[in-house]
Amino acid sequence: MLLWAEVTNSLPRALLFLISIEPEDYFNFQPQDLNQADELILTIITVPIIETLFYQGLIQHLILKKIVIEYRILLTSCLFFIDHYFNNGMGNALNAFGLCMAFSVCWYIFHKRYGVLKAILATFFLHSLWNTLCLWTFHLTSSLSPTRSSFVELKLHP
Numbered sequence: 001m002l003l004w005a006e007v008t009n010s011l012p013r014a015l016l017f018l019i020s021i022e023p024e025d026y027f028n029f030q031p032q033d034l035n036q037a038d039e040l041i042l043t044i045i046t047v048p049i050i051e052t053l054f055y056q057g058l059i060q061h062l063i064l065k066k067i068v069i070e071y072r073i074l075l076t077s078c079l080f081f082i083d084h085y086f087n088n089g090m091g092n093a094l095n096a097f098g099l100c101m102a103f104s105v106c107w108y109i110f111h112k113r114y115g116v117l118k119a120i121l122a123t124f125f126l127h128s129l130w131n132t133l134c135l136w137t138f139h140l141t142s143s144l145s146p147t148r149s150s151f152v153e154l155k156l157h158p
Contacts (some may be wrong), residue, residue, distance in 0.1 A: 039135070040135070043131045043132075043134075043135050044128050044131055044132050044135065045128065047131065048124050048127035048128040048131060049124055051080075051127065052103070052107075052120055052123045052124045052127055053120065055076050055079065055080055055100065055103070055104075056076065056103060056104060056107040056119070056120075056123050057116075057120060059075075059076050059079060060072050060073070060076045060104055060107060060108075061107070061111065061116070061119075064076070069108055072104070073101055073104040073105060073108070074101075076100060076104050077097050077098075077100040077101045077104060078097070080096050080097065080099075080100035081093045081094070081096055081097040081100070083096075084096035084097075099127075099130060102126070103123050103126060103127055106119075106122055106123050106126050107119045107120075107122075107123045110122040110123070
């Protein structure tokens, strides 16, 4: 059973892992090498923040800001597709393409109405919610590894 203390103690370790990973190992990374707390932090917090800041914040908002919004969303989604294709294969990449379009539209709407900070937060929460549902579904339906399926028994006790 995963306790809240394990999750909070795991955050610095998960961040250090992302910083210290060698570029050539990035595409060979295997999630099963992580413990549950590291996996939870990386999937639900760290990765959505980094991807939101990179794809929507840097690419869509800063680099491509001279291009029409429809093309910005399409180009950002293509880059997101390529990244997920090399990491997880075609099935995940097609899913990621559609999701990035949704994230990019979310970014655009919130950026126009409320500014950059709320656009970052809204896109991060949407991405984090999606990753949470995927992680929960994976662990719920996983019959190959009973110890990893205990993720659904997360207890939020300090």
